[in-house]
Structure formats: C-alpha cells, structure tokens
Amino acid sequence: MFLALLVPAGQVLAQAVTAPPPVATVPQSIVDQERPVIDSLKKQTADFANTLNKAATNDEALVNLRISLEDTAKKLLGAGLAFRPRLAEINARLEQLGPAPAKDQPAEPEIVTDERNKLTTEKAQINAMIGETEDTSLTANQMIERIGEMRRNLFTRTLSQRVDINYALGSEVAGAAGAEAQTLGRVVSSWWRFVLFFKFKPFLAAAFLALCAALVLRFGARRFLGRFFLSRDVTVEAPSYLSRLSAAFWSTLIPTAAAAVFLGTTYYLLDYFNVLRPDIAAMLSSLFTVILIVYFIHRLAKAVLCADMPNWRLVRIASRPARVLTFLITATALINGLDYFLNTVNQILVSPLSLTVAKSLLATVLGGLLIIAIAWVKPFEDEETGAAKPWPKALRLFLICLGLFPIVAALLGYIGLARFASQQIVVNGAFLVTMYLGFLTARAITDEHAFGGTSIGRAMQQRFGTSEASLDQLGLVAGILINIAVLLVGIPLILLQLGFQWSELQTWFLRLLTGFQIGSFSISFTGIFTGLLLFVAGYFLTRWFQNWLDGSVMARGRVDSGVRNSIRTVIGYVGLALAALVGISAAGVNLSNLALIAGGLSLGIGFGLQNIVQNFVSGLILLVERPIKVGDWVEAGGVGGIVKKISVRATEVETFQRQSIIVPNSSLINANVANWTYRNKLGRVDIPVGAAYGSDPRKVHAALLEIGRSHPQVLKNPEPFVAFKAFGASSLDFELRVFLADISNGANVQNDLRFQIMEKFAAEGIEIPFPQTDIHLRMEHIEAIAEALADRNGEESDEKTKTVKVGTKTNVTGTRN
Incomplete structure (x- = not known):
C-alpha cells in the first residue's frame, strides 16, 4: 500500500525535474499596442487628402468627407491620450531613480542604470508617437476647415454664378428638348423591359408591400385618430378654433406620412431587390421627392383654406377665392417640383447648358407669376355689401416682392439664385406654415379648459372620471410635446432645403444627444433624459415599497401607527435621496463637483439657513x-x-376645533412638550367641585367617590380618589380624580360625571354654592338712598331697611344708631 503511493509520487517528481522551465511572457508595451492604430489613422488621413480635390464640386461628398475626418481626428485624440497614464508612470519612476551620478561620484548599480535607460528610451518613443498623432490631427483639422471653406465657396458660386441668356436660341432649345425627351423615353423603356423580363415579380412584391404599409398607416390613423382629429362634422355650425386647428394639422400630416411611407418603402424595396439601375434610381428618387412635396403642399392648402367646408376654414375667406388659392398654390408647387425633377434628368443625361438654362428660366418665371397672381386674388368679402376685398396692403406687397425676386434674378442670368429662391419660397414656406399651425395647436390646447373640451378630453372624463384640473395639466403636457415634435420634424426639413446634408444633420443630432461641451461642462440630452427616467423610476419604486411595507408587513404585525409613520417617512426620504443621486450620476454630473455647491450651502447655512437646518x-x-x-x-x-x-421641517397638529397648526420641529425639541399619550393612553381626569358651607364633608366625599366608581369607563385600578382640597371663600373645595384607559375620551367622561354630580347632589340635598358677599351699611345711607328712589319714582317711603341686589347675590342690611 505504501509502495503504491510512492510510485505516482516518484513519477510526478521526475516530471517536475525533467520538465523545462516555463517561459516568462513579456507584456506588450503601450508603443507596440498603439502603433498599428496610429499608422492606420495616418493612412486614412492621407487617403482623405487625396479624395478632397475630387469631391470639390459635390457638396454631399464634402459633407461625408468632413464627417469621416472628424471621426478620425477624434480617434487620433484618443490615441494620444492613451499614452498619458504610462508617461506619468515613467516620469514618476525616473523621479524616484534620480539623475545619473556624475563622474566624480560613486557608480550606481548596473540594474538602476539599465532601468533608467529603458525608461528614457520608452519615454522618447512615446513622445515621438504623441508628436505623430498631433501632426496628423492638425492635418485633419486643417482639412476640416478647408472643407468648410470649399462648401461656402461652392454655395456662393451656385447662387452668384451668372449665365448669359441668348433669347435667339429658341429653335435650338426646342430641338434639344425633343432629343432629350426621346433619350429619356429610351432609358425608361429599356429599364422597363428589363423589369418585365427579369424583375417583374420583385417589382410587384415591392409595390404591393409598399401599398400595404401605406394603407395600414392611413386607415389605422383614421381608425384611431379620425374620431378625434381628422373628422370634420358638416353639421357643426361653429366649431372651436382648437378643433379647426387640429383637423387642419392632422389632416395634412397623416395623409402625407402615408404617402411618404408608400414612396419610401417602394424605393427601398426596389433597390433591395436590385430592380433599379443607378440612373433610374436617381431619377426615381427625385420623382418621389417631388410627388411627396407637391402632395404635402396641396393637402396643406386644402386643410387651411377648406374650400368645401366654410365652417372649418382657418382663414375666413370666401369659398370661390379659397378654391382659386388652392389651385394657385398647388400649381406653384408643381412647377417648382417639375423644375427640380428635370434638373436631375438633365444631370443624368448630360443635357446641353442651353436646355438647362431655358428650363430653369421658364420654371422660375412661371412660379413667380403664380405668386404674383396669389397676391392679386381678392379673398375677403365685405360683410355688409358682399363685395370682394383684397389682401391687406402689407401682405399683398410682400407677396408681389416674393414673386418678382426670382423673375428678376432669372431674367438677369442668375439662374441658380432664382431657383434657390423659388424653392425656399414654396417648400420652406409650406414647412413654416405647417409648423405655425402646430404651434397654434399647442398654444390653443394649453388654454384653460381647452383640453377638456376636445374629444379626447371628453372621452377621458367619461371613461376615467378625470377632473378638470388633471385635464388642464394633461393639456399642458400635450402642448409641450406638440411643440417639441414640431421642432424636431420642422427644423431638419428646413435645414435640408437650405443646403445642409442629411448625414450632417445626423451627426449634429447624435452629438446633441450624446454630449457637447460648453466650457468645461459636458451636456448630454441622452444622459439628462436617462437621469430623469431613473429618478422617476426610483421615486415610484420608493412609493411602492413604502405602501407595501406599511400595508403588507407592518399592518399585519400590529405595529404602532406612529412607528409605521416614522419608518415610512424615513424610507421615503432615503429612497428619494438615492434616486436623486442615481439620476444625477446617470445625467453625467460629476458628484465631486458638488463640493463647491456644498461649500456654498454651508456658507448660506452659516448666515441665513440656520432655522431651516435646525x-x-x-x-x-x-x-x-x-x-x-x-x-x-x-x-x-x-x-x-x-x-x-x-x-423633516415642521409637524402638523390638528386642534379639537379641527384647526391645523404647523409647528416648527425645533420648537418641539428645544421647548417643553406635554405628550398625553407618550407611553400609553392611560390618563387621569380631574373634576373640581364645591359644596356649600354647612354640608357634611364626608357625605360629599362618599357621594363623589360613588359617582367615580360607577362610571363604566373609569378604571378600577388605579381606583378613583376624592381630595378635600381647601376651604374656599364661598365653598368647601373637593376634587374628583379618576383614571381612564384612553385619555382621548376624557371630554366625554368629564361631561357624564358632571351630569351625575348635579343629579346626586340634588338628590342628597347638597348645595353647590356660588360666590356671596354681605355688605353692612349705616342707616343714614339707606335713608338717603330711599329718598333718592322716592324722588325718582314720585313716591315716599318710610321703610327703615332696604334690600338691594348687588353683583351675584349681595345682602345689604342697615341699622339705626
């Protein structure tokens, strides 16, 4: 048995002796770790520099290049910061080692010299790499500034470039237009044949799925929101302003959103199924954009002017001018949209410059004339005569100037400026009008009792019994949400029309959400929203835990109500404090920075907040x-x-007259407080009683003791006690003292005992006296009083003694000397 144990042990020992020693792994230095990253970023920066000149004429390409450069510059900054911890360690170690000894000093150990040399070499490498990252970052930032300057120059050239218009080339332009129409027809027909023979099923699937998505949005919105926002009841003679605003806003937004879903889904699915060629994709994207914008402007004009329903019209104009204005506005949008689409076609088909200029000139002139026609419409009616009235003079002049500006610019040869102005007038004008309707809706819904008068408010009131105050608060919240939604949707659309690229707006939005710097402070809306969400969650979790602990645990354990209230209050404050700390941390606020605030608070406490803190x-x-x-x-x-x-600041005390008195807590701590129910509710009630002189005091004592013992709420132990307290001025003073299990019932017990005392004393013939005073007057005083009374009443009196009641009961006795 012993040998069997020794054999494996010997084998293990032999393996340990013959096994080679483990190879020590040398940790990779920070220089080796960051070198590939920095080299890759330097190569990216060099590639961006080569691409910059090629993208000089394309604003979208410049924007994408700038975004990539900003990302590269951010990574370079991070790579440079990665060296700081190691560099700090090296500097600290070199400071510990000290400088190398001079020649006349004793030599230091070789291991110290080697370590200093290694650290110095690594420090030099790190400094060299930091210099490389700074140089590359400087190059990237210079390119970013150059891109901004190139974009400004490109925008300026687009608007300020003048084209010589030759009005004698009409036949040449007509021929070029015909040739381009034929070319466009051949391009579209060739693509359509390709679709029919090779991609017809994916084409039908894309169209069908897009149509289903649009129908779901359109009819779903009408199903759930139509009863509240989209329906216009013709039987309502005078709908409220809020109802008209809501109907106009949502009847524009929902159908436009449905159309956008249909067109966007169609384009995405066609591209996903590889149905689109690059040229067809560009033209189809432009066409869908034009269709969507024209449809949106038509719906907006129809919703605001509401030619068929005068009662729901936002602008009080006549019905016939409303139809005319709807047509003119839609036509203006259509002409500008066709100009935009044909400009895309001209770029794809590489049309002659004369054709592009002629097309843009015609579109801008027609668009300006339509705006001037809108200015000359007489939309109002005189209430007395019914005659047509024009727009207000200032508005009419403004519309005429808007229409003349693109016409004059186009005729002078500034086609780019004219097209840009026409596009902003039509498209951004429609966006601004829609945003204004949204703001008006938000302002109207926040008015007092406005939300309660809507269909949603009435439904909530009927179904949930929501009060008017709650509905007003919900209206305020709804108004704020509408304003935020209008800004989040409207501002990006306007910026896109002004020349900003979508990728640029995405970068700004992400930067706004994830954080931006203001001085030394970093602000992140995502962090702030997360912090608020966590605080609200912590608040409701604390309230739930309070209710559960109070109702399910302490109530079943028969815990005293005062203890329950104390525990509940402490848990509430602790939970709120923890929720606030978690929310502040999640919002990105460094809690160490609150030291300054704490210092300021302590200073304020020392001067003006002493009572509050106390x-x-x-x-x-x-x-x-x-x-x-x-x-x-x-x-x-x-x-x-x-x-x-x-x-934590004050205590509420309710008097027996149902009056609430707020007592500062310091008064209850620093002053004397009488607590009748501190340990228990046992208490003593004292009833003072007086008996007339001449009464038997032992009889009175026995009667009071019998009364105290007979009351059902008076305790037997301690038993009642009657004290003969004093010989009063008018009575023998006794006091009945009884003990009660619940002192809060003392008023009722005292009332009962007093009734019994009155009844008992009356039965025993014991008189309860009242104060009396005997006054003795001399006879001549009484005679003077009698004569005065006789003179007043016209009577003589021979009485020798007069009795006059003075005070409660005063006997006046006179004697003749």
Whole structure:
C-alpha cells in the first residue's frame, strides 16, 4: 500500500525535474499596442487628402468627407491620450531613480542604470508617437476647415454664378428638348423591359408591400385618430378654433406620412431587390421627392383654406377665392417640383447648358407669376355689401416682392439664385406654415379648459372620471410635446432645403444627444433624459415599497401607527435621496463637483439657513427618537391637539376645533412638550367641585367617590380618589380624580360625571354654592338712598331697611344708631 503511493509520487517528481522551465511572457508595451492604430489613422488621413480635390464640386461628398475626418481626428485624440497614464508612470519612476551620478561620484548599480535607460528610451518613443498623432490631427483639422471653406465657396458660386441668356436660341432649345425627351423615353423603356423580363415579380412584391404599409398607416390613423382629429362634422355650425386647428394639422400630416411611407418603402424595396439601375434610381428618387412635396403642399392648402367646408376654414375667406388659392398654390408647387425633377434628368443625361438654362428660366418665371397672381386674388368679402376685398396692403406687397425676386434674378442670368429662391419660397414656406399651425395647436390646447373640451378630453372624463384640473395639466403636457415634435420634424426639413446634408444633420443630432461641451461642462440630452427616467423610476419604486411595507408587513404585525409613520417617512426620504443621486450620476454630473455647491450651502447655512437646518435636524430627531408620534395628543407653546403628520421641517397638529397648526420641529425639541399619550393612553381626569358651607364633608366625599366608581369607563385600578382640597371663600373645595384607559375620551367622561354630580347632589340635598358677599351699611345711607328712589319714582317711603341686589347675590342690611 505504501509502495503504491510512492510510485505516482516518484513519477510526478521526475516530471517536475525533467520538465523545462516555463517561459516568462513579456507584456506588450503601450508603443507596440498603439502603433498599428496610429499608422492606420495616418493612412486614412492621407487617403482623405487625396479624395478632397475630387469631391470639390459635390457638396454631399464634402459633407461625408468632413464627417469621416472628424471621426478620425477624434480617434487620433484618443490615441494620444492613451499614452498619458504610462508617461506619468515613467516620469514618476525616473523621479524616484534620480539623475545619473556624475563622474566624480560613486557608480550606481548596473540594474538602476539599465532601468533608467529603458525608461528614457520608452519615454522618447512615446513622445515621438504623441508628436505623430498631433501632426496628423492638425492635418485633419486643417482639412476640416478647408472643407468648410470649399462648401461656402461652392454655395456662393451656385447662387452668384451668372449665365448669359441668348433669347435667339429658341429653335435650338426646342430641338434639344425633343432629343432629350426621346433619350429619356429610351432609358425608361429599356429599364422597363428589363423589369418585365427579369424583375417583374420583385417589382410587384415591392409595390404591393409598399401599398400595404401605406394603407395600414392611413386607415389605422383614421381608425384611431379620425374620431378625434381628422373628422370634420358638416353639421357643426361653429366649431372651436382648437378643433379647426387640429383637423387642419392632422389632416395634412397623416395623409402625407402615408404617402411618404408608400414612396419610401417602394424605393427601398426596389433597390433591395436590385430592380433599379443607378440612373433610374436617381431619377426615381427625385420623382418621389417631388410627388411627396407637391402632395404635402396641396393637402396643406386644402386643410387651411377648406374650400368645401366654410365652417372649418382657418382663414375666413370666401369659398370661390379659397378654391382659386388652392389651385394657385398647388400649381406653384408643381412647377417648382417639375423644375427640380428635370434638373436631375438633365444631370443624368448630360443635357446641353442651353436646355438647362431655358428650363430653369421658364420654371422660375412661371412660379413667380403664380405668386404674383396669389397676391392679386381678392379673398375677403365685405360683410355688409358682399363685395370682394383684397389682401391687406402689407401682405399683398410682400407677396408681389416674393414673386418678382426670382423673375428678376432669372431674367438677369442668375439662374441658380432664382431657383434657390423659388424653392425656399414654396417648400420652406409650406414647412413654416405647417409648423405655425402646430404651434397654434399647442398654444390653443394649453388654454384653460381647452383640453377638456376636445374629444379626447371628453372621452377621458367619461371613461376615467378625470377632473378638470388633471385635464388642464394633461393639456399642458400635450402642448409641450406638440411643440417639441414640431421642432424636431420642422427644423431638419428646413435645414435640408437650405443646403445642409442629411448625414450632417445626423451627426449634429447624435452629438446633441450624446454630449457637447460648453466650457468645461459636458451636456448630454441622452444622459439628462436617462437621469430623469431613473429618478422617476426610483421615486415610484420608493412609493411602492413604502405602501407595501406599511400595508403588507407592518399592518399585519400590529405595529404602532406612529412607528409605521416614522419608518415610512424615513424610507421615503432615503429612497428619494438615492434616486436623486442615481439620476444625477446617470445625467453625467460629476458628484465631486458638488463640493463647491456644498461649500456654498454651508456658507448660506452659516448666515441665513440656520432655522431651516435646525428644523431639519429636529425633524430627523423626532423621526428617530420619537418623543412624539402621529396620533399623540400633545400640548406645546399654547397649542394642543392631535399630531397628524411629522415631516423633516415642521409637524402638523390638528386642534379639537379641527384647526391645523404647523409647528416648527425645533420648537418641539428645544421647548417643553406635554405628550398625553407618550407611553400609553392611560390618563387621569380631574373634576373640581364645591359644596356649600354647612354640608357634611364626608357625605360629599362618599357621594363623589360613588359617582367615580360607577362610571363604566373609569378604571378600577388605579381606583378613583376624592381630595378635600381647601376651604374656599364661598365653598368647601373637593376634587374628583379618576383614571381612564384612553385619555382621548376624557371630554366625554368629564361631561357624564358632571351630569351625575348635579343629579346626586340634588338628590342628597347638597348645595353647590356660588360666590356671596354681605355688605353692612349705616342707616343714614339707606335713608338717603330711599329718598333718592322716592324722588325718582314720585313716591315716599318710610321703610327703615332696604334690600338691594348687588353683583351675584349681595345682602345689604342697615341699622339705626
């Protein structure tokens, strides 16, 4: 057995002796780790520099290049910062090692010299790499600034470039237009044949799925929102302004969104199934954009002017001018849209410059004339005569100037400026009008009792019994949300029309959400929203835990109500404090920065917040030490009543007259407080009683003791006690003292005992006296009083003694000397 154990042990020992020693792994240095990253970023920067000149004429390519350069510059900065911890370690170690000894000093150990040399070499390598990252980052930032300058120059050239217009080339332009139409027909027909023979099923699937998505949005929105926003009841003679605004806003937004879903889904699916060629994809994207914008402007004009329903019209104009204005606005949008689409076609088909100029000139002139026609419409009617009235003079002049500007610019040869102005007038004008409707809707819905008058408000009131105050608060929240939604949708659309690229807006939006710097502070809306969400979640979790602990745990354990209130209050404050700390941390606020705020608060506490802090600390003492608790009967500072609530600043005491008195907590801690129910509700009631002189005091004592013992709420132990307290001025003073299990019933018991005392004394013939005084007057005084009375009443009196009642009961006796 022993040998069997020795054999494996010997084998293990032999393997340990013959096995080669483990190879020590040398950790990779920070220079070796970051070298591939920095080399890759340097190569990317060099590639961007080669691409920059090629993208000089394409604004979208310049924007994408700038975004890539900003990302590269950010990575370079991160790579440079990665060396800082190691560099700090090297500097600290070199400082510990000290400088190399001079020649006349003793030599240091070789291991110290080797370590210093290694650290110095590594430090030099790190500094060299930091220099490379800084040089590359500087190059990237210079290219970013150059891209911004190139974009500004490109935009300026587009607007300020002048084209010589030759009005004698009409026949040549007509021929070029015909040739281009034939070329466009051949391109589209060849693509269509390709679709029919090779991609017809994917084409039908894409169209069908896109149509289903649009129908789901359109009819789903009408199903759920139509009853509240989209329906216009012709029987309503005078709908409210909010109802008209809501109907106009949503009847524009929902159909346009459905159309956008249909067109966008169609384009995405056709591209996904490889149905589109590059040239067809560009033309189809432009065509879909034009269709969507024209449809949106038509719906907006129809919703605002509402030619068929005068009662729901936002602008009080006549019906016939409303139809004319709807047509003119739609036609203006259509002409500008065709110009945009044909410009895309000209770029794809490489059309002659004369054709492009002629097309843009015709479109801008027609668009300007339509705007001038809108200015000359007479939309209003005189209420008395019914005659047509024009727009206000200022508005009419403004519309005429808007229409003349692109016409004049185009005729002078500034085609780019004219096209840009026409596009902004039509498209951004429609966006601004829609945003204005959204703002008006938000302002109208926040008015008092406005939300309660809507269909949603009435439905909530009928179904959930929501109060008017709650509906007003919901209206305020709805107004804020509408304003935010209008800004989030409207501002990007306007910026896109002004020349900004979608990728650029995405970068700004992500930067706005993820964080941006203002001085030394970093602000992140995502962090702020996360912090608020966590705080709200912590708040509701605290409230739920309070209710569960109070109702399910302490109530079943028969815990005293005062203890329950103290525990509930402390948990509430602790939970809110933790939720606030978590929310502040999630919002990106460094808690160490709150030291300055704490210092300022301490300074303020030292001067002006002493009472508040004193009450706060006193409240914590009341909750922890519990000298008083909810439900106690206390008397302090001339205030007596039942404690209803203890908070950290003050305590609510309800008097027996149902008056709530707010007592600062410091008054309950620093002053004397009488607590009738501190340990228990056992208490003594004292009833003072007086008996007339001449009564048998033992009989009175026995009667009072019998009364005290006979009452059902008076305790037998301690038993009632009757004290013969004093010989009063008018009575023999006794006091009945009884003990009650619940002192809060003392008023009722005292009332019953007093009734029984009256009845018992009356039955026993014991008189309860009232104060009396005997006054003795001399005879001549009485005679003078009698003569005065006789003269007043016209009568003589021979009485020798007069009795006059003075005070409560005063006997006046006169004697003749």
